[in-house]
Amino acid sequence: MTSGAPSDWYRWIPAQITARDYELLPEDFCRTIEVVDGHIVKCESTSRLHDRVARRVATQLEAGRKPEPCLMVETDVDVRISDVPLSLRRPDVTVYRCLDDDAKLYAGDAVLVVEIVSPDSSFHTDTVEKKAAYAAAGIPVYLIVFPTEAGDGIELIEEYRLSEGRYHLVCLHTRRLTLDSPVAIDAMFSELTSG
Incomplete structure (x- = not known):
C-alpha cells in the first residue's frame, strides 16, 4: 500500500x-x-493470449530499438494524458522517450502505443475512445491488435499514424507486423502468439 x-x-x-x-x-x-x-x-482481467501477445510485441519492439533517440519499451504502465482533470491510460505496450524510472510518463513522451482488443469487453474502448484520446494527446503511432474469434491467434493489426491531430489508418497487417519507425519490427503473427 x-x-x-x-x-x-x-x-x-x-x-x-x-x-x-x-x-x-x-x-x-x-x-x-x-x-x-x-x-x-x-480494467477487465485479460486472457493468457492477450498477455502473451503484449509480452512478445514488447520484446520484438525492444529488440528493434535504435541507439538514437533513446527509447524504452514497457507493458501495462500509466501514461498520463492530463493532470487536471486527471486522465491516464494503461496501454498494453508503450514505447516512450527515455525517462528516469521515478518520472511520470506523460503522453507527450510516448511515441507508440499498442492495445490488444478483448472482444467481449474492450472493443469500443480500444477502437474509439482510446484511439481518440491517444490522438488528442499527440501520440504518433497507435497499433490495435485484433485476436482471432477463436482466441487462439491474431487476425489483424491496424496501424494508425498521427497527422493533423487525427489518426489515419496507414496499414492493415494480416500475417506479419512490420514497422520501420519509430522502432523497427518484423515479426510473423505466429511468433507473437505461439505457446
Whole structure:
C-alpha cells in the first residue's frame, strides 16, 4: 500500500479523483484501473493470449530499438494524458522517450502505443475512445491488435499514424507486423502468439 493511504482507502475515494488522490491509492489497485476525466474505470482481467501477445510485441519492439533517440519499451504502465482533470491510460505496450524510472510518463513522451482488443469487453474502448484520446494527446503511432474469434491467434493489426491531430489508418497487417519507425519490427503473427 502506498504510504499515506488509510487502511480503509476504498471508503474515501471520491466520485472524481485528482492526481493527488491517485498518488494515495495502493499501487496494486492502481494497476487495475484507468482514470478518465477524474473518474475511475476498472480494467477487465485479460486472457493468457492477450498477455502473451503484449509480452512478445514488447520484446520484438525492444529488440528493434535504435541507439538514437533513446527509447524504452514497457507493458501495462500509466501514461498520463492530463493532470487536471486527471486522465491516464494503461496501454498494453508503450514505447516512450527515455525517462528516469521515478518520472511520470506523460503522453507527450510516448511515441507508440499498442492495445490488444478483448472482444467481449474492450472493443469500443480500444477502437474509439482510446484511439481518440491517444490522438488528442499527440501520440504518433497507435497499433490495435485484433485476436482471432477463436482466441487462439491474431487476425489483424491496424496501424494508425498521427497527422493533423487525427489518426489515419496507414496499414492493415494480416500475417506479419512490420514497422520501420519509430522502432523497427518484423515479426510473423505466429511468433507473437505461439505457446
